[in-house]
Amino acid sequence: MLSLSIQGLVVFGIAALWQASATILQNGQVKPTSYAETRINQSEYSFRTYSANATEISYQGRWDSKYVSWWSAPGIKFGYTGRTVAITFGNLTTDGVLVGYRIGGLDWAFANITAGSTHLLVSPADPNSGLTAPINPWTFELRVTNWAFGIQIDSVHAAAGEKLVRLPDLGRRIEVIGDSLAAGMYTSYEGLSSWAYGLAAGLGNTEYSVTAYPGICAADQDCWGNPRGQVHQWFYTSDTSSRAAALYGENPEPWDFSARPAADLVVINIGTNDGNEHNNVSTTAYIDALTKIIEGVHGKWPKAQVIVMSLWLGFYQSGNSYFPSAPSGWVNEISQMVQWFNSGDYLLDPVIYDGITKKTSRTGTKVEPFVHYFNTTGIMQHNDIGPGYHPTDIGAIKVASHLQQFIKMTFQWDLYATGPEVYHDTLYWNNEANY
Template identity: 40%
Template sequence: MRIERVLLNWSCLSISVIWAIILQNGQLRLNAYPGQAPLIPHAAGNSLWRHYAPSAPEISYQGRWDNQYISSPGLRLEFTGHQLALSFGQHTDPGVLIAYRLGRLDWQFSNVTGNSTYQFIGPWTPGINGSIASEKKSFELRGESCTVQISGVAVAADGKLSQIQRASKTVEVIGDSLSIGQYATYEGLSSWAYAVGAGLQDVEYSITAYSGICVHDRECWGNHHGQVYQWYRTCDSSPRARRIYGANPPRWDFGAHAAADLVIINLGANDDLNGVSSTDLVSSYITLIDGVHSVWPDAHIVIMSLWGDFVQRGLTFVQAPQGVREITTVYQHYRDQGKGYVHFFETSGIFKHGDIAQDGHLNDMGNAKLASHLMQWISSQFGWTMDTDGAEILHGTQYWNTEGNY
C-alpha cells in the first residue's frame, strides 16, 4: 500500500512528499523472513538424520491437535545435537507463517507449505554453535489456527528428542478474530491472547479462537457452528475443516489433557454483527460457560467486555463498545447466584482510537496494552505471577498496520 506523507517546513514554507510502503512488519507476506527455514528434499529417507513419527511421546503438542496432527499449531520439545527439522503434511496451508525459536532466544519466522521438510535449527541458528551437542536444548513452534499438519520430526543422527517438562498451570482462551491477532503484524504471535499466555509464569496456554465465529450456534462469516458447539471439537469450523472431517468433526478429548485453571472468554462481537438476538446471545453464552464449568469445575472463568470500535464525535473520538447489555446480563446471572468462579474483566478505558487496526481488531499496540492490563488484573485477582525471564514475547511490533489481505 502506498501512502503519501506530507512534511511541512514552516521556516521556508516548502512542501515535500515522501512515498512509503507499509507492509507486514516491513516486508511482503510471502517474502522470506530473517531466519527462513531451508527446505530439505526427501529428509525422511536421509540416514544422516534420526527420525521421529508425529505420535512420538517426546513431542509436546500445545493446544488442540487432532489424530492427524493438524493443529493450532503449537509444540515444544527438547533435543540434543545441533540440527532439527520438521516435516509438514498435505493439510498444511500453502505458505503459512509460523514462528519458532531455540531456547528462549528471539523468535524466527518462516513460511512453510505441505508435503515438505524444513530445517529450523542448523549452523546458522543464533546461539546453536556456542552450545554443547549433548546438552538438551528446547525448541518451540507457534502459528495460526488449524493451518499446520506435522508429519515428522528429525534431529541429527547423533542426537535425540526428549519430552519437555510441562508447566504447572494452564490457561485457555476462547474467542474469535479479536483473540487471534487478525490485522496485527505477526498475526497470532502479536495477539493479546498469546501475549497473556506467554507472559505469565509457569503457564501452558491454548487459544481456541476462530475468525468470524459466533457464540450462538449458527452460521457466521463462513463458520457453520458457533463456539457453543465448536469448543467441544478438535478443529475449527472452516470450509477447509469440513473438507477434511465432513459435517461431524471429532470431539476433543478433555480427559486426555490437563484441565485449565483459568479460562478467558472474548466472544459476542460476531453475534452482534450477524443479527443474533439478545436473548439468543445471552442464552448461548450462559450455555457455553456452564459447559466449560462442567468440563473444568475448578477453573476460574473470565468474561471480557467487548471494546467495539471508535467513532468520531465532534472534534474527538469516542468508544462504541458492543454487547454491553448482553455481556453484563451474562455476568449478573452468575453473580446473582453466588457463583464466584465467573469473573468480569472490563476493557473500557484501555484503548484509544489509534489502538484499532480495522473493524474493531487491535493493532500491535492495542494487543500489547490489553495483554499488559489483563496480566496485571490476573496477578492481583488470582495471585499469579508474571514471567520475569527476559525472553522475547512480541517480535517486531509496530504502532500501526494497514495490511488487510494477509
C-alpha cells in the first residue's frame, strides 16, 4: 500500500538499511538500538544440546525442511529447566538479523544474530532467570523481527543436567494473510510491532502465523519485485524475497498443511498493492484472486472461519479535517464477494484452487457461511499513519484491539491474554502535571 515514490525502496532497500544501521525513529528522534552482544564460544560452556528436529522445540509460523524461517515474525517456543538457554544458528541465517526473545510474558530483549554462531540468550546473570516461577518449567520464546530476513536453527542448548520441555499446543490457532501492513513494515520492531502480532498475542491462548510480505499482491503477478501473488505464494513455505529465490530458485517447498493443526480463524488483509495503479491489477483480477485465496483456505481448513478486512491507503486533508483514502470501488466489490460466499449459492467441490494445481470447481455441495467482513473505517486517524503510509506502533495497536473485540463478539472467543501481548518501547507517559 505504498506510494510510487517509496515502493521500490520497500522490497529492495529498506531491508538492507535496517540490517546495516538499525535506525528507529521515535517521535522524530533517533532511538538507541545498541543491543547486548550475546555471541559466545560454545567450547567454553557445558551444555545439554538438542538438535533442530528435537520434539521439545515448537516451531511457530513457517519453517522449511532445513529449519530456515520465512515470512513475518516466525519463531520457536519451548520450556526449559535451569537458568540457561543458548541457540546455535546455521549458516543460512541472515547475518545480523534482529531477533526478539523473552522468558514467559516478560518484555522482549533483542540481539543481532551472527550466522553460524552460538548465542547465549538466558544465563544466571540475567535477573529474570532467577525469579520464582509459579510453574516449572520456564517458557522461552524467540521471534524474528524483520520480514525479509530469517534464521536457521542448528541446535538449542540448556545447562548441563537440565532439559528442554515440549510445551502443549495452545487452544486456538489463527493465520494472518497479508502484505506490508500485516508484516509490520515501518513499525518499530516490524513483525513484533505489527497489528497481526498484537491481534494474536492479545487474544491469548492462541498459536499464530503471519504469512505476509511487503509489496505482494493478491493477484498472481509481479508487484514491486514480488514475482508471485498471495493467491499462489500462500501455499508455499517460503515468501517472495530475494533470499528465497537464492535458496530455492523456481522450486520452493510447498507448505505441508497436514503437518500442523488447522487454523480456527484466518484474517485476510490484502489488496493495497493491487489497488496501486503502478501494478495495473483490474478489479476483476483482484476479486478473482481474493476469492481463490478464500477458497484455498477453505479447502485446506474446512472448519476455519475467515475474516476479510477492508483496505486503507492513508489519509488526505480536506479543509480542517482528514478523511481515509480507499481503492475506488473495491469497498463494494469486497462486500459483494463476502455476501456471495455466505448467500447459500456458493458451491465448493473437495478439489479446489490450491495455488499449485490450480484446480477450481464450484459444482459441489453447499457451504455454510464462513466469511466475515471487518470494516476498518474510523479505527485509525491521520496521526496513526507514518510518513511511509503504514500504521505507526499506536496505529497497529488500535487495529489489533478493535479486531480482538470483533472476534470476541463474532465468535464468542474469550480474551485469555495474561502477559503475552507486549509491544516493546511503547512506555510513553507525561510526568509533568502542570504545563
